[in-house]
Amino acid sequence: MASSETVVLTYGGGLAESGRMLLYEYGRSQYAFSRILTTVERYRRSKIIIDRVSSKQRVNLVVTAPRRGSFKLDVDVDTSEPAADGQATFETLFAVVLDRLIPPGEEFSEVATKLAKIKLRELESGLADSEFPGERVALLQQIADGELYHEGITSDLLRWALGSSSRAITRTEITREELARDLELVDSDIRRKRLVEKFRSSFPASDIDKLAARVRPIFTELAVPLGKSADIIRIGSPAVSRKYYTLDLRRLDSIKHRLLDEEEFEIDVKIKNFDVESEHGSLRSDEFKGVRRFALDPAAPPDVKDKIIAAMQVGSATIQVVQYTDANGVLTSYLVRDVF
Numbered sequence: 145m146a147s148s149e150t151v152v153l154t155y156g157g158g159l160a161e162s163g164r165m166l167l168y169e170y171g172r173s174q175y176a177f178s179r180i181l182t183t184v185e186r187y188r189r190s191k192i193i194i195d196r197v198s199s200k201q202r203v204n205l206v207v208t209a210p211r212r213g214s215f216k217l218d219v220d221v222d223t224s225e226p227a228a229d230g231q232a233t234f235e236t237l238f239a240v241v242l243d244r245l246i247p248p249g250e251e252f253s254e255v256a257t258k259l260a261k262i263k264l265r266e267l268e269s270g271l272a273d274s275e276f277p278g279e280r281v282a283l284l285q286q287i288a289d290g291e292l293y294h295e296g297i298t299s300d301l302l303r304w305a306l307g308s309s310s311r312a313i314t315r316t317e318i319t320r321e322e323l324a325r326d327l328e329l330v331d332s333d334i335r336r337k338r339l340v341e342k343f344r345s346s347f348p349a350s351d352i353d354k355l356a357a358r359v360r361p362i363f364t365e366l367a368v369p370l371g372k373s374a375d376i377i378r379i380g381s382p383a384v385s386r387k388y389y390t391l392d393l394r395r396l397d398s399i400k401h402r403l404l405d406e407e408e409f410e411i412d413v414k415i416k417n418f419d420v421e422s423e424h425g426s427l428r429s430d431e432f433k434g435v436r437r438f439a440l441d442p443a444a445p446p447d448v449k450d451k452i453i454a455a456m457q458v459g460s461a462t463i464q465v466v467q468y469t470d471a472n473g474v475l476t477s478y479l480v481r482d483v484f
Contacts, residue, residue, distance in 0.1 A: 148220040149234050150382055153177055155215040157375025165215055165373040174217065176365030181205055183359050185221055188237050193354050195435055235381065236343040242389055243340045244356040244474065247398045252326055253293045255318060259301040260288035262312045295334050302327040325376065325392060332390035353474050354434055360399060360476060367396040402468040402476050410464050415456045420449060438478040451483035
């Protein structure tokens with residue numbers, strides 16, 4: 145008998161709240177979700193990281209009929225097809241990949257700092273019972289001083305703020321809707337990290353870095369409905385207690401965010417492809433496994449495109465680059481400044 149895991153994608157808020165969404169936004173997001181799931185599941189089964197979804201690389205992902213009254217998509221992942229290592233489940237692999245993409249949580253530091261200051265004042269004045277005894281008070285002080293981000297205490301602070309009638313909280317101009325949204329995001333981080341801590345060692349770190357880099361740009365498409373059709377996207381399982389991924393526009397923007405390193409270096413490569421109009425391409429090198437993407441620096445010499453085309457004909461080249469990394473320090477792509 146075939147077995148499967150169910151992955152649920154739900155759109156919340158916006159037009160989706162009333163059971164309506166813009167067709168174009170919905171269609172692009174659904175296609176992106178299918179590409180993400182296919183890429184992760186193909187790796188689970190074969191340990192192959194695909195560059196694109198082709199007919200030979202597809203896996204059987206079955207969609208069940210939508211239910212009336214919500215925008216919710218249930219996708220069945222056929223787990224009777226064993227993992228290449230015989231152990232990994234789709235859920236654990238997906239959690240590890242998402243954890244590599246999602247930054248540590250600094251976007252909640254500002255609200256945590258404000259709430260920690262208010263809570264400390266209440267504790268010092270004896271206006272509230274302490275839910276933060278001993279070491280937790282010390283951590284609370286570090287959060288108030290902006291020296292620490294702590295997911296567990298941030299979750300407690302947000303939950304406390306939602307149930308509090310403190311005027312000090314009102315004066316921060318943080319709405320209850322924002323507090324509730326932040327709480328859902330932080331709690332989803334906590335649930336995901338618990339799963340990741342248990343299974344992280346099951347996957348080679350280098351493979352997870354490459355897999356995360358492969359699906360990262362697809363999240364731009366997944367996020368298309370955010371802003372008009374929806375305010376939030378939830379990915380998880382049918383069990384309420386297992387919603388590991390809650391994404392809003394801020395979170396998806398942070399996934400896309402990259403940092404440009406200052407250090408410039410040269411690397412010998414074989415340029416696999418290059419689009420002259422978009423000025424993007426991909427390359428291989430003996431210095432790393434697989435394919436990496438690149439873009440031209442706008443300040444590159446005028447003849448750099450001709451050099452790239454010539455290098456493709458020759459078969460190899462030395463390029464001068466700087467690299468982009470994400471918020472977790474993982475290399476995402478190269479910026480090419482010259483070709484030799």
